[in-house]
Amino acid sequence: MWAESTKPTCHIAIVQDISKRKQAERLVYENEERLRAVLEQSPIGIALSRDGIRLDANRAFLLMFGYEEVAELKGKxxxxxxxxxxxxxxxxxxEKRTQREKVENMYETFGLRKDGTEFPVLVSATIIHLPDGPATVSFYTDLTVQKQAEQERHSLQTQLAQAQKMEAIGTLAGGIAHDFNNILGAVLGYAEVAREECPPDSQVAQDLDQVILAGTRAKDLVKQILAFSRQAETEQIPLLPASIVKETIKLLRSSLPSTIDIRQNIDGQTAPILADPTQIHQILINLCTNAFHAMEERGGILTISLTNIRLTEEELAAAPHLQPGLFVRLSVSDTGGGIAPEIKNRIFDPYFTTKEIGKGTGMGLAIVHGIAKSYGGFIDCDSNLGQGTTFRVTLPALKEQAISEVKTNASVPVGKERILFIDDESMLAEMSRTMLARLGYTVTVRTDSLEALNTFRQAPEAFDLVITDQTMPHMTGIELARTMLQIRPQLPIILCTGYSNLISEDKVKATGIRGFALKPLTRKNIAELIRQVLGREETDAYAK
Known part of the structure; x- marks a missing residue:
């Protein structure tokens, strides 16, 4: 206070206790720091924005989107x-959130990193009220790993579905093979019987030769179906691939439309290889089918080449398991649209396909790759978008001579023994009776397994050989054989089947059965098998 002399006579002080305010400020600061620490340590990306402009973001958000400092985001x-x-x-x-309109708080979208890469992200956003006004806080979760897991799970489910389809196809193929081989056996058998009665150079003989050739192709086709469904064992033999490739091209010409121009360059001096003839046919069919699909809309040129090639160690760098030397190379080229670079490394994966539904299972190239690898070879591909594709299957060449595909006039062995023949297919049974009788045998036919067993029990020594089908009502062939062997242990028996996934040659011989054969049997096959089972040394004396 001041007196009249303008000099202060005393001082008045107002003191206020602000301990609580300071404590509150300290608590607010601590809470803010605690909240900041929680936000910075959160594995979820958190960002603050207002009216579409970034205000702040935590460390997880920066790492997720590839930024180093918050300053790179603020105000943008x-x-x-x-x-x-x-x-x-x-x-x-x-805009809807700014205008307080109702909008979904949680949704999936694609984020964009600083380096330009996109990735799937889950966003959960909500409005919060700050001292300077409302703002939007958003929580970001990177879905990359989750989406990859979903894709892998979907891929596995697709593969499982395809595997189940293949299993169903295999079961169906087995049933078809059994019935079809029985029918085919009768067709081939009667054709061969008729062919024997014709003058060698007659037109009828030539026509029957074509029937027999077509029947043999059908037999190989059944074998291929069973091999495709993994229900038939393959047999690798030395062979000359040129004849198989030429024969397959003939079949392709009739099955492909005229818009596809087939050109071939087959070296007749191609070296022999160790392979299964049916699988070589399968390789070419699969590759040509892919080529056709690539040119189906506009047509084009399909080029098939077969040649010898000598590869050096440097040229085999991508296949270190192979030794330098002579190889046989089968190439199939098309003038289609080519293969996109991003999928080229996946084309040999099982079930991978770019074809529309109904035009492929994604197994064709995988099967070709598997066959080539099992033969000690490899397959490679050259492709350019808009210029076409070339697949090359390279297989090791053999030094020894291959089995010739040319017909021989070797005589068919015959005999004079007594045979009990059992098959529930009457047509096949009668054909076999005729064929075996013309080979010199005395044949008793039964179309019922129980009837056959009764016939055998009445006179076990009346037969020198029993030939029985496997799949029959009442009693299977192998059960019938076991019962007969109990009556006469040294009885020679041949078991035949159109198809069965329950038996194999090893299982059959383990029961004491001496011979096993898959239908359809040609006249020469059955004649040779009979002599082999009977073990006669005088085979040549019986030859026609």
């Missing part, structure tokens, strides 16, 4: 972190 549009194709939808969400 949040759309900078959203993939371009998702921005219109995100912009609409921001």
């Amino acid at each position: 549009p949040l759309l900078n972190q959203i993939a371009p194709h998702c921005r219109p939808e995100m912009r609409s969400r921001v």
